[in-house]
Amino acid sequence: MTLIDVAIVGGGASGTTTAFHLANRGKKTCILEKNISTPIKTCGGGMSAAVQQWFPFTLQPIVDEVITNVEFSWCLTDKVVADLSEDSPFWIVKRENLDSYLLNQALNSSCNLLTAFNVVKIKKKSNIWEITSLDGRQIEAKAIVIADGSQSKWSDFFNLGPKKQNYASTFSGRIRGRGNVLNGTARFEFGIVKNGFAWAFPLGNEVNIGMGTFLDSKNSISINKILNEFLPDLGFEPSEVTGQNAKLRIWNGHSNLNGEGILLVGDAASLCDPFLAEGLRPSLMSGFEAAKVLNCWLDGNTKNLDEYSKIMKTNWGNSMAWGKRISQVFYRFPKTGYKYGIKRPTASKRISQILSGQMSYEDIAKRVIKRLLFQNLKSQS
Ligand SMILES: Cc1cc2nc3c(=O)[nH]c(=O)nc-3n(C[C@H](O)[C@H](O)[C@H](O)COP(=O)(O)OP(=O)(O)OC[C@H]3O[C@@H](n4cnc5c(N)ncnc54)[C@H](O)[C@@H]3O)c2cc1C
Structure with missing residues (x-):
């Protein structure tokens, strides 16, 4: 078995970003993905344009809509609009397009990809990680990046990330047409979802509709009731949307995101904003920062990966600590x-x-x- 530099468990936004930055610096990198061809990924796709700073190539080809206005409402009335036109824009992307675009950039930089590779066992033997798939394939690596999303079991297994996971209950779906959603306008509705909000994000000739509740993960959302209220307000029939529920890990306190030769990124690292469910920016940020520290470590310029946890605390966690407090007061x-x-x-x-x-x-x-x-x-x- 050939020994590679880094094995990345999961080929979503965080895993592909990490893979690109490692492969681009000449590291032997392999993404292990259990399920590469998902036609539609459950995500609102709202993303700050600030993420461009973490890539040397343009992300413009996958931007479906540039948001210049954000409209907030309470129980569909009492609206207030914030003009973003003079600020840094907010983009809406189709998640499957973002992930496959980033994956292609990683593959073009000589990263490898093993598909239908459902990681079921991870073991460390004399500083070498041995990763096994459900169908018995094995790969050996000097380092491992855990990027397998909100359902990851590896964070707890390796005693990394927050001691107690916290989840938001979410639903997201797409609907053809634009209803009365204006060009460049994202909607946030706060009154009709208990302890959370509903959104409508335009993207080309579709609208992404979703909702999330943040205070009690056992609290299931009354999806149909909310769709019945929200969709007519957007100019759609409630029956027009099909979507999926998902449990989304949200930030739950400062924690250690690395061990010896192992790092957590994206949702597996519980980075998602507990107030607005923004998970893409921290996924791309963590992928970028993880690769930076790993490149240094593999080149022998640092003894451990501790710098990664420190950077993520400073650049993201400190803000999320306030986001969590705001969320708890606001949604109560x-x-x-x-x-x-x-x-x-x-x-x-x-x-x-x-x-x-x-x-x-x-x-x-x-x-x-x-x-x-x-x-x-x-x-x-
Ligand atoms: C309904 C909803 C709406 C959202 N809307 C927004 C939004 O508008 N803006 C925003 O910024 N964020 C949003 N988020 C959050 C955002 O989607 C996540 O933060 C982001 O997807 C995290 O990316 P990731 O790469 O860490 O994980 P994922 O995208 O979940 O990728 C994990 C990958 O790992 C693979 N995998 C899992 N287990 C294994 C295994 N055992 N072996 C191999 N591979 C495995 C999976 O197949 C998947 O490809 C939303 C989330 C939800 C649920």
Whole structure:
């Protein structure tokens, strides 16, 4: 058996990004994917254009719509629109297109791919990882990247990631036509989903419709009831949409994302934003950062992979710690949250800036704290 540098379990957004950056630096890399041809992937496909910074090639070919307006509503009324045209844009992509585009970039950089490779066993023997598929195939690697998404069992198995996983319950589907969804406008509806929100994202000649609930993963969503309310408001018949439910791992505290020769990326690392379910940006960010640290380690320029967990804490986790607090308060008291958190002048703009990657929850929290301190000092003087 030939020994490769890095085996990547999972060929989604995070795995293909990691694979591209390793293969592009000449590392012998192989993606192990159990199920490569999914016609439609369950995802809203909303993604900040800021992700472009992690790729030396353009992502434009897979962008279906550029969002310049974000419309928020409470129980389908009380609307507020944030104009993003002067800010960094927010893109809508078809997930299957994003993943296969990134996969092709990795393959063009000489990464290998083994399909129908359902990883069932991972073992480490004298610093070499031995990975076995359900059908008995085996591969050996110096390092392993766990990129197998929200249902990953390997994070717990290797005692990495948060001690307790937290999940959002979600549904996402596509609908042909545009209804009355305006060009370049993404919709977020906060009143009709308990402890969460529904969205409508236009993408070419279709609209992605979805919903997520964030506070209690055992709480199933009343999908049909919500579709019956939301779709007519968007100019569609509720029967027109077909979609899928999914449990999505969300960020649940700072944690160690690496061990010796092993890293977690994307949903397997529980990076998804617990307030807005943004998981693509951290998936691509973690893929990029994981490859950077792995390249260094394989070249003998660093002794371990600890830098990866540190970078992800600074660049993502610190913001998510605030995102989690905001989510817990907002979704517990959503009506008040909507009134004071979204309808306030500038607030809807700030949320749009979070989505477009221009601001973090941490930036916003610091601004609010500063404002409160300033008001306090002023009232004392
Ligand atoms: C309904 C919904 C809507 C969403 N909308 C958005 C959105 O609009 N914007 C946004 O930023 N994020 C969104 N997200 C989150 C985003 O989809 C995820 O964060 C992202 O898919 C994570 O990518 P990943 O590569 O880590 O995992 P995945 O995309 O899940 O990829 C994991 C891969 O691993 C493979 N795999 C699994 N097990 C094995 C195994 N044992 N052996 C080999 N291969 C395996 C799978 O087949 C899959 O290809 C949404 C999520 C959901 C559920």
